[in-house]
Amino acid sequence: MASKPRTLYEKIWDAHVVERQDDGTCLVYIDRHLVHEVTSPQAFEALRIAGRTVRRPDLTLAVPDHNLPTTPRLASDGSRLPIADKQSAAQLAALEANAPAFGIDYIDAVAPEQGIVHVVGPEQGFSLPGTTIVCGDSHTAAHGGIGALAFGIGTSEVEHVLATQTLLLRPSKTMEVRVEGELGPGVTPKDLILHIIGVIGTAGGTGHVIEYRGPVFEQMSVEGRLTVCNMSIEGGARAGLIAPDETVFEYLKGRPYAPSGEAWTDAVEWWRSLATDEGASFDKSVFIDAADVEPTVSWGTSPEDVVAIGGAVPSPDSFADPSKQEAARKSLDYMGLAPGTPLEEVEVENIFIGSCTNSRIEDLRAAAAVLEGRKKAANVRWAIAVPGSGLVKRQAEEEGLDRIFTDAGFEWREPGCSACLAMNPDKVPPGERCASTSNRNFVGRQGPGSRTHLLSPAMAAAAAVTGRLTDVRKLMGE
Amino acid sequence: MKQVSTISGRAIPLGLKNVDTDVIIPAHWLKTVSREGLGKGAFESIRQTPGNPFDVEDFAGAPILIAGDNFGCGSSREHAAWAMLDMGLTAVIAPSFSDIFSGNAFKNGILAVELPQEQVDRLLEVAKDHPITIDLENQVVTTPFQDRFAFEVDPFRKHCLLNGLDEIGLTLERDASIAKYEETRAASLPWLDAPHKKRREPA
Structure with a gap:
């Protein structure tokens, strides 16, 4: 008898179950563990107190990103510049000491490979299809873009993985988001995922792992897939993934940590077997027509608060659910927006191009294509471009993109998480707006009182040029 | 893990939906290398709003929080659970929780109790003036009145909590x-x- 058709998620899950308890909880093996400075110090400390070691340092990779300033890190004589904030410096020093003490590979703050952990993993070939990948960061979902089961964990789980290379988990439900058709000109993977979150809501994927399916994803670059999967968590799903295919294999081949030679051939063969079987069923299915997706921006303080750029700020009364009405009223009050205001009339003072969602080379190219030969508007006070890694930065500089950004009035920064979560000095001042390529528009996310509008890199560049939220298609081909 | 069985006391009737972990503890508090002392930053933006429920004297030191749908969404920061513990909260009642937060809460002995919206609404009302009791062993939330709301809990998590078991061990x-x-x-x-x-x- 043929075995039951399985989804991509079920195949990866089944391949990693070490033990299944009677109550349904499973001990699941973790293939790759990425560690950064913010969510790991308490885990290392606990290991030390309990006298425990790291079971598989060879499957663990550490890199600082969240707290690191994005200003220059080296003095003209090549020495490391000190970090002014003492607490940040101490937290970064803790990772720098913990990694070697526990035998873990560490990419230091001034290494050319340093960058945002979710950019570094795939870029180094450390993240691979069919693997289980965890990190103490909810945007670990990004690695699903290369076909890995990747999800964020808390610090207690970081400690659990360090000590045992496993996690105790219950299987998730499965959810399919199928997108048919083709994305229009000027419509990017970021617009698509914002649109999807608008459709399913921020809790739409809770308890589920999303598989993104359909021709749009098959034709999408690896960078675009990482952007889409990255924001699965904004739709409530701890993980999102896309079946690995030739595009992914081509991207990974020859990367430093990726298998090579005969091992590569064997790996690809296994990866090809992972795609969802014909006839496999999902617990939930959502269908989206790509033709319905426009360049999309957020208006509120939840990633589900999105609207096409040609639209207007909604009226709270337009929502059926009374609690959503109340939430919308609070959001609009915080955002300083009146219902009915066309999005294209909203002025922005700050532009942030970066984050684990949109800081890869393709993102910088898309923004630069809009900025080339243009300057930021007079009312735009602060515009920064923060490459996702040192290697992305170098590539962009080789292509001359840094000059396009700086000529347009942007600051060109060192890699890190930066103004996405405003842990380091990169913050949006209270009451000011930021057109941001990041992933969260929560209250205070980009600094206390900051007002975030989420959008794509091309749309952020368009906003920089006009000084207000703008349909990038109006600036294309001019 | 510390042993947990029954939690009884005042409950802060917050009621808000989609309370994200950036709201529970903003990023500028995450520079610490310790789990302690985060209570000062807990719910910072809400506590800065005049008339917020955290300011009500009766709720000082309350062990329970009542919130709306999708509590703890967003960032995986366990600092959210540590901050809540540090301000004295050992249970949250809401119609739903984000997956990562409910895991983090459990690892820190915080009960994340899921109840339907109507029952949460009733508890929000009762909590204004009266205490609430959460009985983990019997999986029931009670009030000084006739309310008895049964809740589901993962059997493995319940076993760990009741016995104070160390998962890594x-x-x-x-x-x-x-x-x-x-x-x-x-x-x-x-x-x-x-x-x-x-x-x-x-x-």
């Missing part, structure tokens, strides 16, 4: 199974192991 007892899995994996997918070696010694 439990998993380390499964060492032989893990080693066996690693052996099988090394035989079938050997390229998954020691990727660093390939980095240092390119073929």
Whole structure:
């Protein structure tokens, strides 16, 4: 008898179950563990107190990103510049000491490979299809873009993985988001995922792992897939993934940590077997027509608060659910927006191009294509471009993109998480707006009182040029 | 893990939907290398709003929080759970929780109790003037009135909480199974192991 058709998620899950308890909880093996400075110090400390070691340092990779300033890190004589904030410096020093003490590979703050952990993993070939990948960061979902089961964990789980290379988990439900058709000109993977979150809501994927399916994803670059999967968590799903295919294999081949030679051939063969079987069923299915997706921006303080750029700020009364009405009223009050205001009339003072969602080379190219030969508007006070890694930065500089950004009035920064979560000095001042390529528009996310509008890199560049939220298609081909 | 069975006391009727972990503890508090002292930053933006429920004297030191749908969404920061513990909260009642937060809460002995919206609404009303009791053993939330709201809890988590079990300690007892899995994996997918070696010694 043929075995039951399985989804991509079920195949990866089944391949990693070490033990299944009677109550349904499973001990699941973790293939790759990425560690950064913010969510790991308490885990290392606990290991030390309990006298425990790291079971598989060879499957663990550490890199600082969240707290690191994005200003220059080296003095003209090549020495490391000190970090002014003492607490940040101490937290970064803790990772720098913990990694070697526990035998873990560490990419230091001034290494050319340093960058945002979710950019570094795939870029180094450390993240691979069919693997289980965890990190103490909810945007670990990004690695699903290369076909890995990747999800964020808390610090207690970081400690659990360090000590045992496993996690105790219950299987998730499965959810399919199928997108048919083709994305229009000027419509990017970021617009698509914002649109999807608008459709399913921020809790739409809770308890589920999303598989993104359909021709749009098959034709999408690896960078675009990482952007889409990255924001699965904004739709409530701890993980999102896309079946690995030739595009992914081509991207990974020859990367430093990726298998090579005969091992590569064997790996690809296994990866090809992972795609969802014909006839496999999902617990939930959502269908989206790509033709319905426009360049999309957020208006509120939840990633589900999105609207096409040609639209207007909604009226709270337009929502059926009374609690959503109340939430919308609070959001609009915080955002300083009146219902009915066309999005294209909203002025922005700050532009942030970066984050684990949109800081890869393709993102910088898309923004630069809009900025080339243009300057930021007079009312735009602060515009920064923060490459996702040192290697992305170098590539962009080789292509001359840094000059396009700086000529347009942007600051060109060192890699890190930066103004996405405003842990380091990169913050949006209270009451000011930021057109941001990041992933969260929560209250205070980009600094206390900051007002975030989420959008794509091309749309952020368009906003920089006009000084207000703008349909990038109006600036294309001019 | 500390043992948890019954939690009884005043409950802060917050009621808000989609309370994200950036709201529970903003990023500028995350520079610490300790789990302690985060209560000062807990719900900072809400506590700065005049008339917020955290300011009500009766709720000082309350062990329970009542919130709306999708509590703890967003960032995986366990600092959210640590901050809540530090301000004295040991249980949250809401119609739903984000997956990562409910895991983090459990690891820190915070009960995340899911009840339907109507029952949460009733508790929000009762909580204004009266205490609430959460009985984990019997999986029921009660009030000084006739309310008895049964809730579901993962049996493994319940067992760990009632007995104060250390999850890592439990998993380390499964060492032989893990080693066996690693052996099988090394035989079938050997390229998954020691990727660093390939980095240092390119073929």
